[in-house]
Amino acid sequence: MRGFLALLVLWAAPAGAVDCTGITHLDQAFTICEVDPDREGLRLFLRDDAGDILGSFSAVEQHADRPLAFAMNAGMYHEDRSPVGHYIENDREEMHVIASDGPGNFGLLPNGIFCITDDSARVIETRAYLADRPGCRHATQSGPMLVLDGVLHPRLIPGGTSRYIRNGVGTSASGDRAVFAISEAPVNFHDFATLFRDRLGLADALYFDGKVSRLHAPQLGRSDFGWTLGPIVGVLAPVDGDGGAD
Numbered sequence: 611m612r613g614f615l616a617l618l619v620l621w622a623a624p625a626g627a628v629d630c631t632g633i634t635h636l637d638q639a640f641t642i643c644e645v646d647p648d649r650e651g652l653r654l655f656l657r658d659d660a661g662d663i664l665g666s667f668s669a670v671e672q673h674a675d676r677p678l679a680f681a682m683n684a685g686m687y688h689e690d691r692s693p694v695g696h697y698i699e700n701d702r703e704e705m706h707v708i709a710s711d712g713p714g715n716f717g718l719l720p721n722g723i724f725c726i727t728d729d730s731a732r733v734i735e736t737r738a739y740l741a742d743r744p745g746c747r748h749a750t751q752s753g754p755m756l757v758l759d760g761v762l763h764p765r766l767i768p769g770g771t772s773r774y775i776r777n778g779v780g781t782s783a784s785g786d787r788a789v790f791a792i793s794e795a796p797v798n799f800h801d802f803a804t805l806f807r808d809r810l811g812l813a814d815a816l817y818f819d820g821k822v823s824r825l826h827a828p829q830l831g832r833s834d835f836g837w838t839l840g841p842i843v844g845v846l847a848p849v850d851g852d853g854g855a856d
Contacts, residue, residue, distance in 0.1 A: 627646065627649065627650055627679075628643055628644070628645055628650060628679045628680040628827075628829070628845050629643065629644045630642065630643040630644075630680065630827040630829055630830050631830075632794075632830075633809065635801070635804070635805045635808075635809040636801050636804070636805075638793065638794075638795065638797055638801060639793070639794035639795065640791050640792065640793050640794060640805060641791070641792050641794060641825060641827065641830070641832075642789055642790065642791045642810070643680050643682070643789070643790045643791075643825070643827060644787065644788070644789045644790075645680065645731070645788045645789075645790070645845060646786070646787070647726060647727075647729060647730050647731035647785065647786065647787075647788055648729040648730065648786060650679075650845045651845055651846060652726055652731055652748075652788065652843065652844075652845055653699075653700075653726060653747070653748050653843070653844065653845075653846075654684060654697075654698075654699050654726070654748040654749075654750055654841055654842065654843055654844075655670045655673070655674075655681075655699070655841070655842045655843075655844060656693070656697065656699055656704070656840065656841050656842070657699075658673045659673075663690075663691040663692075663838070663840065664839075664842065665691055665838035665839050665840075666835060666838065666839060667681050667824075667826040667833055667835065667842070667844075668833075668835075670842055670844060674846055676846050676847060676849050677828070677846070677847045678826055678828070678844045678845065678846060678847060679828070679829075679844075679845045679846065679847040679848075680790075680826065680827060680844055680845045681825075681826035681842055681843065681844030681845075682777055682779075682790050682792065682818070682823075682824065682825050682826070682842070682843055682844070683777065683818060683819055683822060683823060683824050683839045683840070683841070683842060683843075684724065684750050684752075684779075684818055684841045684842055684843035685697070685724075685750040685751060685752040685818055685819070685840065685841045686714075686715070686716050686752055686753075686818075686819055686840070687839070687840025687841065688840075691838060691839070691840040692704075692705070692840065693705045693750065693751070693840060693841055694708070694716050694751070694752075695707065695708045695716060695721075695723075695750075695751030695752065695753075696708065696723055696736075696739075696749055696750070696751035697749065697750055697751070697841060698746050698747070698748055698749040698750075699748055700747065700748070701747055705751075707723070707736060707739065707740055707751060708736075708751065709736055709737060709740060715753055715754055715817060715820075716751075716752065716753040716754075717753065718753055718754040718763075718765060719736075719753070719754070720735045720736065720737070720753075720754065720755045720758060720763065721735075721736050721751065721752065721753025721754050721755060721816075722734055722735050722736055722739070722751070722752070722753065722754075722755045722758075722814075722816045723736055723739045723746075723749050723750065723751045723752075723816075724749065724750050724751075724752070724779055724781075724816055724843070725739070725744055725746040725748075725749045726746060726747055726748040726749065727744070727745060727746060727747055727785070728747060729785075730784070730785030730786060731779075731781055731785055731788040732744070732781050732785040732814070733755070733779060733780065733781045733814040733815060733816045734814075735755055735758055735814075736751065736753075748843075750841045750843070752778075752816055752817060752818050752819070753816075753817060754766075754799075754817055755814070755815070755816055755817070756778055756780070756799070756802065756803035756806055756815040756816060756817050757780065757803055757806050757807045757812065757813060757814055757815040758814060759813055759814065760807060760813045762800070762803050762804070762807065763799075763803065766799045766800040766803050767798075767799075767800055768800050769798070769800070770798035770799055770800055771798070772798060772799065773796035773797055773798050774796050774797070774820035774821050774823075775792070775793050775794075775795065775796055775797070775820060775821065775823050776792070776793050776797055776799070776802050776817065776818075776819070776820040776823055777790070777791065777792040777793070777818045777819060777820075777823035777824075777825070778790075778791060778802065778806070778815055778816055778817045778818045779791070779815065779816055779818065779843075780806035780810055780812035780814060780815035780816075781812060781814055781815075782812060782813070783813050783814070787812070789806070789810050789812060790825075790843070791805055791806065791810075792823050792824075792825045793823075799817070802817075803815065822836070822837055822839065824836065824839070826844070
């Protein structure tokens with residue numbers, strides 16, 4: 611059970627190639643969703659045409675006029691639901707990169723940026739992103755980095771007592787594989803980070819959030835809801851035989 615933040619909703623899953631499944635790591639349960647960025651139209655969602663925050667999976671579907679094959683909250687946000695850090699959607703930058711350290715998980719450097727291009731998705735450390743400026747169609751900044759070049763963030767302590775339901779994303783070095791994960795019960799940062807490195811074999815991973823973490827995975831009969839969200843990452847279900855890209 612995920613408490614009042616997450617309710618299980620059952621319906622027929624829309625067609626889509628996103629692969630979601632439950633796995634176990636360190637005797638803890640997680641749900642992962644694997645996306646092929648070259649084929650599945652992975653993108654971010656924040657505002658509707660009037661500029662208002664969408665804030666929920668159902669609002670994204672209503673705005674897009676098609677169902678989601680997968681979605682997850684994707685980065686930290688202010689009380690007005692605007693992104694805390696860098697944010698690009700459909701090539702338009704809403705928020706610049708924040709490279710300085712600061713309070714909270716976001717400012718626990720190194721942090722990073724999840725960058726989506728037309729055919730790839732990569733987690734990139736923030737200062738490396740600033741040095742290279744890859745051509746991201748969509749980008750969201752969050753923190754801390756969980757794994758960087760196969761090494762865990764130095765502040766992640768084995769046996770840490772801070773435990774929340776957490777979610778994040780890990781990517782392959784080439785950007786051809788993106789795996790989103792959410793814990794099914796409270797987990798500490800260290801164990802969550804080792805899920806990406808040791809269980810999923812991904813060299814780079816980024817923390818999205820805790821406490822408000824939610825997943826939309828209709829193939830599992832699941833759509834979590836609760837507090838209004840900020841940035842959302844997702845894949846629109848294919849319509850009339852297309853690949854789901856938008």
